[in-house]
Amino acid sequence: MALEKTWRWFGEKDVITLNQLRQMGVEGVVTALHHIPNGEVWPVDEIMKVKNSIEENGMRWSVVESLPVSEGIKICSDDRDRLIANYQQSVRNLGACGIDTICYNFMPVLDWARTDLHFKLENGGESMYFDFPTFVAFDVFILKRKGAAGDYPQEIVEKAKRVFEKMSSEEADELAYNIIVVTQGFIDGVIDGSVSDPKALFLDFIDRYKNIGKQELRNNLKAFLDDVIPVAEEAGVKLAIHPDDPPFPILGLPRIIGQLDDYEWLFQANTSLNNGVTFCAGSLSARKENNLPEIIDRTSDRIHFVHLRNTQLLEDGSFYESGHLSGSQDMIKIVHALLLEQKRRIESGRKDYKMPVRPDHGIKIMDDYNYGYNPGYPLIGRLKGLAELDGAMRAVEYMLS
Structure with a gap:
């Protein structure tokens, strides 16, 4: 059975x-x-x-x-x-x-976290991807969380910097929105699309764990x-x-x-x-x-x-x-x-x-x-x-x- x-x-x-x-x-x-x-x-x-x-x-x-x-x-x-x-x-x-x-x-x-919600596979299908350097780019250079660079291996931070430098401002905004809102909204996450400044609120939620x-x-x-x-x-x-x-x-x-x-x-x-x-x-x-x-x-x-x-x-x-x-x-x-x-x-x-x-x-x-x-x-x-x-x-x- x-x-x-x-x-x-x-x-x-x-x-x-x-x-x-x-x-x-x-x-x-x-x-x-x-x-x-x-x-x-x-x-x-x-x-x-x-x-x-x-x-x-x-x-x-x-x-x-x-x-x-x-x-x-x-x-x-x-x-x-x-x-x-x-x-x-x-x-x-x-x-x-x-x-x-x-x-x-x-x-x-x-x-849960993914950096690409439309990752193309070789067979033409579409999957989801967590690219570690891209996520670190979000945390360190887009979100600009205080002390973020020290939380990851230095070689990943260096890759993240190169990833960020190739992004347009629109791409950076889309990445942040996908991570903070799109992947979370339909599963009762803490932030939904009605928030005017999701990055600021996201940082506030993270800061609540500063002593945890x-x-x-x-x-x-x-x-x-x-x-x-x-x-x-x-x-x-x-x-x-x-x-x-x-x-x-x-x-x-x-x-x-x-x-x-x-x-x-x-x-x-x-x-x-x-x-x-x-x-x-x-x-x-x-x-x-x-x-x-x-x-x-x-x-x-x-x-x-x-x-x-x-x-x-x-x-x-x-x-x-x-x-x-x-x-x-x-x-x-x-x-x-x-x-x-x-x-x-x-x-x-x-x-x-x-x-x-x-x-x-x-x-x-x-x-x-x-x-x-x-x-x-x-x-x-x-x-x-x-x-x-x-x-x-x-x-x-x-x-x-």
Whole structure:
């Protein structure tokens, strides 16, 4: 029995409909209440509207992605108690509605980063690219964050300077807008397109972390878990933290979920099985030291949700999204490790053996160019990935039978 095939859906405003998802063989929907402001309670009636729509189309609401953790919780601001209370109530409400898995992240300010949203592949498809020197050019020479040059290797800063010197002012503005607004707006980021000066506000958010290093952010995550996990246990809800993307420090901000020792710390910080992870092959693969099958093996009983895609790593730390099967990672080994964990869960009697998996991101191909899909979320490119992953899972299942 393969993992549960799911799909990220962005609600009623998504140009891809629930009826289309059912036609594609999707079993579970991954979505959120995007119209509820960050930090506010998700009401039961709003949850049930979405849940009922999904079930009327023959699927289930498998995973909430995401119930955002407000910046005030991450930095322990004066309104933390209110934000925690609201988060706890949202968890209770989701559990009462029968939704049992929440994907969240604890990344400061920036949820994910790419420098090129229209990177052309050799086959004519369009992907997304994180060019390390270009990102440093944004941080050091466009954003002009104080002390930024000292946070990166000197050779990368020198490359970044050359990159910046070749940019027009329009290109520099577009790069900043893409990083700060375009990649964040549709996933409930801290800054949207209505802000008149996004760079200034972005710098303000970064400055709030000036006294928060890796250990301080870990402490704040532990405090969040200690407050929320007991509520999740009572509500029958599992929390699944998403790794940092990319899984290494940027913008002078701490990154605390990106490699194996981070997971070891996480499980020691809160030992409950409800304190779990979203295994995201794409994010974790962007750090060359990461051995993904080993991470699966060491985190196996805490994996509550799975994102599968591949990346192609470059020597200087840059990477581009290369599809779902091909790239720097052996996706068949990853699928094999996940299905072995499923087999162990079945044999041990765990009810949550059929882990939800979704094709994360996708290459823009064919008719995808005619629609305004969110960055990384085209229809045909993701459907291709879903079909490839489904075939891989079935083949590995056959070999394990």
